Amino acid sequence: MNFTFSEEQLLFQSNIADYLQKEVTPEAVRATWETDTGRDEARWQQMADLGLTAMLVPEAYGGLGLKEIDFILLAYECGRVALPEPLVSTAMVATPLLASVAQDHPQCAEVLQQIATGEALVAIGHTASDFVCDAHTADFLLLPQGDEIHLLPRNAVHYTAQPSVDPSRRLFTVDWQASPQTRLAGGKAGVKLLAATLNRGALGVAAQLLGLAQTMVDMTVQYTAERKQFGRAIGSNQALKHHMANCAVSIEFALPVLHRAAYTVTQQACLADYPVSHAKVSASQAALLAAKNGIQSHGAMGYTWECDLHIFMKRAWALDKSWGHNGFHKNRLHQWLLNPAALIGADKTFGLQQAS
Amino acid sequence: MDLNYTAEQIAFRREVREWLAANVPTDPLASFDTAEGFAQHRQWEQTLASGNWGMVTWPKEYGGRACSLIEWLVFEEEYYRARAPLRVNQNGIFLLGPTLMEYGTPEQKQRFISAMASGEEMWAQGWSEPDAGSDMAAIRSTALRHGDEYVINGQKVWSTRAVYADWVFCLFRTDKDSERHQGLSFILVPLDAPGVTVRPIPQLNGLPGFAEIFFDEVRVPVFNRLGEEGQGWSIAMSTAGFERGLMLRSPARFQETAKRLVELYRQHQNDILDLSIEDAVVSSFMDAEAYALSTYQTASRLDQGGKIGPESSVNKIFWSELDQRMHETALNILAGRAELWPHASAATGVGNWLDGFLFAQSGPIYAGTNEIQRNIIAERMLGMPRK
Numbered sequence: 058m059n060f061t062f063s064e065e066q067l068l069f070q071s072n073i074a075d076y077l078q079k080e081v082t083p084e085a086v087r088a089t090w091e092t093d094t095g096r097d098e099a100r101w102q103q104m105a106d107l108g109l110t111a112m113l114v115p116e117a118y119g120g121l122g123l124k125e126i127d128f129i130l131l132a133y134e135c136g137r138v139a140l141p142e143p144l145v146s147t148a149m150v151a152t153p154l155l156a157s158v159a160q161d162h163p164q165c166a167e168v169l170q171q172i173a174t175g176e177a178l179v180a181i182g183h184t185a186s187d188f189v190c191d192a193h194t195a196d197f198l199l200l201p202q203g204d205e206i207h208l209l210p211r212n213a214v215h216y217t218a219q220p221s222v223d224p225s226r227r228l229f230t231v232d233w234q235a236s237p238q239t240r241l242a243g244g245k246a247g248v249k250l251l252a253a254t255l256n257r258g259a260l261g262v263a264a265q266l267l268g269l270a271q272t273m274v275d276m277t278v279q280y281t282a283e284r285k286q287f288g289r290a291i292g293s294n295q296a297l298k299h300h301m302a303n304c305a306v307s308i309e310f311a312l313p314v315l316h317r318a319a320y321t322v323t324q325q326a327c328l329a330d331y332p333v334s335h336a337k338v339s340a341s342q343a344a345l346l347a348a349k350n351g352i353q354s355h356g357a358m359g360y361t362w363e364c365d366l367h368i369f370m371k372r373a374w375a376l377d378k379s380w381g382h383n384g385f386h387k388n389r390l391h392q393w394l395l396n397p398a399a400l401i402g403a404d405k406t407f408g409l410q411q412a413s
Numbered sequence: 414m415d416l417n418y419t420a421e422q423i424a425f426r427r428e429v430r431e432w433l434a435a436n437v438p439t440d441p442l443a444s445f446d447t448a449e450g451f452a453q454h455r456q457w458e459q460t461l462a463s464g465n466w467g468m469v470t471w472p473k474e475y476g477g478r479a480c481s482l483i484e485w486l487v488f489e490e491e492y493y494r495a496r497a498p499l500r501v502n503q504n505g506i507f508l509l510g511p512t513l514m515e516y517g518t519p520e521q522k523q524r525f526i527s528a529m530a531s532g533e534e535m536w537a538q539g540w541s542e543p544d545a546g547s548d549m550a551a552i553r554s555t556a557l558r559h560g561d562e563y564v565i566n567g568q569k570v571w572s573t574r575a576v577y578a579d580w581v582f583c584l585f586r587t588d589k590d591s592e593r594h595q596g597l598s599f600i601l602v603p604l605d606a607p608g609v610t611v612r613p614i615p616q617l618n619g620l621p622g623f624a625e626i627f628f629d630e631v632r633v634p635v636f637n638r639l640g641e642e643g644q645g646w647s648i649a650m651s652t653a654g655f656e657r658g659l660m661l662r663s664p665a666r667f668q669e670t671a672k673r674l675v676e677l678y679r680q681h682q683n684d685i686l687d688l689s690i691e692d693a694v695v696s697s698f699m700d701a702e703a704y705a706l707s708t709y710q711t712a713s714r715l716d717q718g719g720k721i722g723p724e725s726s727v728n729k730i731f732w733s734e735l736d737q738r739m740h741e742t743a744l745n746i747l748a749g750r751a752e753l754w755p756h757a758s759a760a761t762g763v764g765n766w767l768d769g770f771l772f773a774q775s776g777p778i779y780a781g782t783n784e785i786q787r788n789i790i791a792e793r794m795l796g797m798p799r800k
């Protein structure tokens with residue numbers, strides 16, 4: 058039993074954090090809003106050169122052969138900076154799906170190689186949502202139909218932009234035709250892959266939500282130390298201190314839940330529903346609280362387009378509803394816990410992991 | 414990261430489980446806030462000590478088993494699972510014990526630790542005073558040096574278990590001209606010393622769970638001072654770190670409460686009209702798990718040589734407010750019967766929820782109020798301005 062990340066994993070996190078904080082500043086995010094695609098291709102290539110898109114690509118296809126538990130710290134850092142590009146969804150959500158069907162579908166093996174080098178960006182749809190993020194810049198789209206999963210190149214689909222509150226989010230409805238040639242999986246296998254995909258999607262979102270929450274807290278702590286009223290820093294007032302302390306508590310107790318979920322997705326994907334939903338619900342709570350207490354502590358400044366806070370608030374509000382909204386995940390928790398057969402009790406903290 | 418127990422940890426769990434199954438009293442003990450219950454709980458401490466289960470993380474020479482913190486968590490999980498008696502000596506073993514190990518001289522360790530571990534000597538904590546609650550640095554009671562002795566005068570209050578305990582560990586002003594955090598020392602006082610008067614204070618349930626202690630020219634040898642003269646505040650803060658941090662409230666306690674809450678809910682599921690109750694049950698369960706996961710993370714880190722940090726304040730807020738929420742929810746489920754004491758003839762199925770509810774009201778107050786913890790988090794963890 059050892060519930061810590063290795064020194065290597067932590068070093069990787071801190072290197073990536075340095076890189077992202079330097080490259081993906083709020084000014085850089087705003088600059089990206091003004092581009093046609095809302096995406097920075099050079100940045101994508103940089104991240105690929107750093108090996109980030111290749112992390113979960115199997116070694117056989119030119120990747121690093123790592124797992125979700127290795128990626129989770131990176132997903133958190135993507136949230137910290139509100140990265141506009143879909144690194145988490147291509148590299149952690151779509152990639153393992155492609156990898157699990159690559160043996161029977163040579164085209165997937167090829168796509169995986171291109172993900173690893175940064176040549177291909179893969180968007181992914183799911184029955185949990187009416188929209189596909191990044192359909193406009195994706196080279197390929199993974200799309201569900203009933204219990205089937207299909208892979209199509211972008212030029213085989215029609216997409217319509219659906220503007221989101223978050224200028225960085227590029228959502229689309231997609232019209233497309235399934236055919237035997239596009240089909241990767243279906244039936245029982247399809248259902249299983251879709252379920253696992255949903256859990257990875259929710260896991261990636263939960264990690265980003267906690268990164269967003271931490272950044273909103275940091276920004277607010279800094280702002281309230283600088284802004285003065287009544288002759289002193291507003292942050293010296295206990296009401297504002299307690300707003301931030303409450304955020305710190307909710308982040309602190311959501312992180313280990315996230316880490317258990319990432320571990321379970323990696324080691325026992327079939328048992329991950331409960332840990333993932335727990336992580337998603339806790340991370341959402343933490344991020345929504347940080348947004349609410351953050352804007353309140355900023356006063357009118359927080360209500361402006363100019364203040365950077367909204368970059369992070371809007372992402373949090375959007376991600377809270379994606380890859381299964383709160384109701385979906387809470388419902389899964391209720392179903393699990395209220396089943397008389399659920400393994401619960403003090404000796405069962407890791408019972409799910411060890412059930413098999 | 415590896416979330417599997419090792420073969421040794423699994424064997425350890427089995428050993429704990431078997432020992433508890435053979436030794437936990439079948440009839441629940443009386444409350445340790447009665448003379449009879451205190452004696453029964455002291456007896457239980459002695460039984461634990463006889464099997465070297467009193468404090469498993471302690472070195473073997475002090476009656477422990479030199480266990481890792483992960484093993485301690487396993488022990489606690491089994492302990493609460495077996496519904497074993499609450500630890501009457503928690504002030505001693507969880508608070509003073511670790512402080513003695515860190516600051517005590519070899520002679521002090523020898524004098525106090527074994528007697529504490531064996532259940533012979535029970536400890537109370539004497540820090541608060543009538544005018545020094547949240548503002549503990551306002552302590553006024555004095556212990557002034559006369560030769561090889563300190564002469565103690567003043568008053569402590571809210572001292573848990575002091576009514577029946579044998580000793581109390583206190584903070585006194587050893588420099589009478591000092592102010593605030595300076596000039597305080599950490600001193601151990603036998604409660605049967607001449608000049609000590611203990612006045613019981615009944616708590617919400619009517620039992621004298623804490624007491625006022627008056628000191629009138631009480632003499633103790635200088636040997637009873639822990640650490641240097643004037644170093645009391647920093648020693649006390651390290652004790653408080655243990656108290657709020659890890660040991661005092663292991664997650665198993667709340668996980669078992671959460672489990673009982675889920676069971677209570679399932680039993681009454683069909684009569685419940687308030688839809689928010691189910692959400693409260695499920696989110697309480699999740700929070701108890703989150704607390705356990707967080708503690709496993711801290712324990713793993715400490716086992717690898719890390720230090721306990723500001724998590725002690727976040728922990729204290731989290732478990733105390735969770736405990737309150739769980740007991741509120743249980744009473745909501747019990748509805749009209751919630752107010753009945755278990756001995757009422759119509760009180761079938763009410764369990765101990767009412768007593769737990771009353772005690773849960775004190776969680777956000779003792780061990781440093783949650784308002785003070787929030788100040789600490791904001792100022793020390795987040796770096797917000799003091800003034």
Ligand SMILES: Cc1cc2nc3c(=O)[nH]c(=O)nc-3n(C[C@H](O)[C@H](O)[C@H](O)COP(=O)(O)OP(=O)(O)OC[C@H]3O[C@@H](n4cnc5c(N)ncnc54)[C@H](O)[C@@H]3O)c2cc1C
Pocket residue numbers: 295537538539540541542545546547548570571572573574623775778779780781782783784785788
């Ligand atoms: C069940 C129980 C057991 C206890 N056991 C012991 C024991 O064994 N030994 C011991 O020494 N003490 C013990 N205590 C005492 C405990 O440590 C104190 O009650 C606690 O520190 C608060 O002090 P107070 O009661 O004087 O409240 P006060 O300090 O008067 O506080 C009252 C209210 O004012 C708030 N407040 C005060 N100052 C501030 C501030 N700066 N900012 C914001 N809010 C503030 C508090 O948060 C609280 O809500 C126990 C208390 C309880 C309830």
